[in-house]
Amino acid sequence: MIPVMAEPRTLKPEEWELWDTWMRAQRLLLRELDRDLQDECGISKAEFSVLVTLWQVPGREMRVGELAESLDWEKSRVSHMLTRMETRGFVAPTRCGPSGRRTGIGLTDKGGRAAQSAILRHGRNIRRYFLDSLTAEQAATIRVWSEQMIDGIEPRFGEGSGNGVA
Amino acid sequence: MIPVMAEPRTLKPEEWELWDTWMRAQRLLLRELDRDLQDECGISKAEFSVLVTLWQVPGREMRVGELAESLDWEKSRVSHMLTRMETRGFVAPTRCGPSGRRTGIGLTDKGGRAAQSAILRHGRNIRRYFLDSLTAEQAATIRVWSEQMIDGIEPRFGEGSGNGVA
DNA sequence: ACCAGTGAGTTGATGCGTCAACTTCAGCTC
DNA sequence: GAGCTGAAGTTGACGCATCAACTCACTGGT
Numbered sequence: 001m002i003p004v005m006a007e008p009r010t011l012k013p014e015e016w017e018l019w020d021t022w023m024r025a026q027r028l029l030l031r032e033l034d035r036d037l038q039d040e041c042g043i044s045k046a047e048f049s050v051l052v053t054l055w056q057v058p059g060r061e062m063r064v065g066e067l068a069e070s071l072d073w074e075k076s077r078v079s080h081m082l083t084r085m086e087t088r089g090f091v092a093p094t095r096c097g098p099s100g101r102r103t104g105i106g107l108t109d110k111g112g113r114a115a116q117s118a119i120l121r122h123g124r125n126i127r128r129y130f131l132d133s134l135t136a137e138q139a140a141t142i143r144v145w146s147e148q149m150i151d152g153i154e155p156r157f158g159e160g161s162g163n164g165v166a
Numbered sequence: 167m168i169p170v171m172a173e174p175r176t177l178k179p180e181e182w183e184l185w186d187t188w189m190r191a192q193r194l195l196l197r198e199l200d201r202d203l204q205d206e207c208g209i210s211k212a213e214f215s216v217l218v219t220l221w222q223v224p225g226r227e228m229r230v231g232e233l234a235e236s237l238d239w240e241k242s243r244v245s246h247m248l249t250r251m252e253t254r255g256f257v258a259p260t261r262c263g264p265s266g267r268r269t270g271i272g273l274t275d276k277g278g279r280a281a282q283s284a285i286l287r288h289g290r291n292i293r294r295y296f297l298d299s300l301t302a303e304q305a306a307t308i309r310v311w312s313e314q315m316i317d318g319i320e321p322r323f324g325e326g327s328g329n330g331v332a
Numbered sequence: 333a334c335c336a337g338t339g340a341g342t343t344g345a346t347g348c349g350t351c352a353a354c355t356t357c358a359g360c361t362c
Numbered sequence: 363g364a365g366c367t368g369a370a371g372t373t374g375a376c377g378c379a380t381c382a383a384c385t386c387a388c389t390g391g392t
Contacts, residue, residue, distance in 0.1 A: 010285065010286065010289045011289045011292060011293065011297075015292075015293075015297055018297075018305060018308070018309055019292050019296060019297070021309060021312045021313060021316070022308055022309070022312045024312070024316060025311075025312035025313075025315045025316050026192060027238075028315070028316060028319045029315060029319065032319050044377075044378075046377090046378065046379090063340085064340075064341060065339090065340060065341080072193075073379090074379080074380070074381085075340075075341065075342085076341085076342075076343080076379090076380075076381080076382095077378085077379060077380075078341090079341065079342055079343085080342090080343090080377095080378080080379085081378085081379095083342090084377075084378090097340090097341085097386080097387075099341095099342095099385075099386060099387090100342095101340080101341055101342070101385090101386075101387095102341075102342090103340090103341090119176065120176065123176045123177045126177060126181075126185050127177065127181070129315070129318060129319060130185060130188075130315075131177075131181055131184075131185070132318075133311065133314045133315050133318050134311065137307070138307050138310075138311050139184060141303070141304050141307045141308075142184070142188055142307070142308070142311070143184055143187060143188070144304075145191075145299065145300065145304050145308070146187045146188045146190070146191035147187060147191075148299045149191045149194070149195060149295070149296075149299050150187070150190060150191050150194060152295060152298075152299050153194045153195065153198050153295060210347075210348075212347090212348065212349090229370085230370075230371065231369085231370060231371080234371095239349090240349080240350070240351085241370075241371065241372085242349090242350075242351080242352095242371085242372075242373080243348085243349060243350075244371090245371065245372055245373085246347095246348080246349080246372090246373090247348085247349095249372090250347075250348090263356075263357075263370090263371085264356085264357085265355080265356060265357090265371095265372095266372095267355090267356070267357090267370080267371055267372070268371075268372090269370090269371090
């Protein structure tokens with residue numbers, strides 16, 4: 001009988017440390033990006049995601065369901081978000097069903113302006129905190145590994161466009 | 167006059183794609199770990215952080231401020247969290263100031279058991295989703311880069327022990 | 333015409349995270 | 363000891379995220 005190597009009961013210290021260091025880096029980075037967006041542009045990263053997604057699409061309007069799909073968010077999350085953003089004047093329903101239900105949602109002028117400036121700002125921050133700290137080799141490694149991980153967790157194909165925000 | 171290279175106005179497509187892919191990987195990984203901890207152990211990753219931190223410390227009790235420092239959380243976040251966890255029976259004040267204020271906070275038996283099983287489970291998940299998808303080289307790259315990034319954002323030294331959770 | 337079923341969108345409840353304001357308490361000076 | 367100051371801890375308000383339950387409209391079958 002061939003002895004099967006037992007799975008280690010817990011993480012080895014250096015494994016744990018790797019995980020912990022990496023986790024810490026994530027947390028700091030996201031926190032920083034979020035804070036800056038909030039302080040300088042007055043929007044959260046969730047709002048940013050919505051603004052960008054609408055910004056990118058031709059008529060700057062979509063159906064709620066498309067938006068949810070594109071962001072890979074739950075419908076209800078989108079709905080709550082839109083309610084808040086509507087009261088802030090960033091988006092407006094382009095068409096409504098009889099019962100007040102949002103059938104189409106679009107950027108307002110204010111939303112468009114906010115999107116534009118936030119994209120610039122956020123881009124600079126990504127460069128500063130993320131890209132600038134990467135060598136070409138590191139970047140390649142990270143890309144490969146990210147793709148591996150995505151496949152490992154969610155082995156579906158080409159869907160969910162991505163909005164660049166957690 | 168030497169022309170200074172203008173900073174690119176926005177991210178180049180491949181830069182954006184790198185960022186987006188990486189972001190997506192993060193999001194999926196964290197979501198997965200969180201969901202599993204929630205489904206299998208009945209605790210959130212925030213609760214997990216607190217349990218682990220208390221678990222690791224000698225008497226399994228600390229002051230609220232120490233806990234906050236160790237987790238790198240705001241005091242108020244810790245306080246809210248402890249209130250919830252206290253009602254769930256995971257932690258209990260070990261000593262209180264006159265006005266009912268928590269002076270020391272410690273794990274209950276239930277909290278200890280939860281910590282133990284969650285640590286095993288979480289460790290396996292980290293291995294499965296994170297470590298197993300890494301070659302030694304990738305791991306080295308990620309470690310270095312994480313450290314660079316941490317230094318880039320928070321150029322302080324040796325504080326904040328880390329709890330392995332966002 | 334009717335009704336079951338399905339998909340789209342909403343709502344409410346609850347937990348998480350942050351900010352600002354507040355209460356206590358300890359140590360300090362006078 | 364009276365009063366000041368700063369640190370420790372709490373509270374309330376608000377936005378974000380998820381889950382489950384609901385409404386509404388459309389579709390297809392009989």
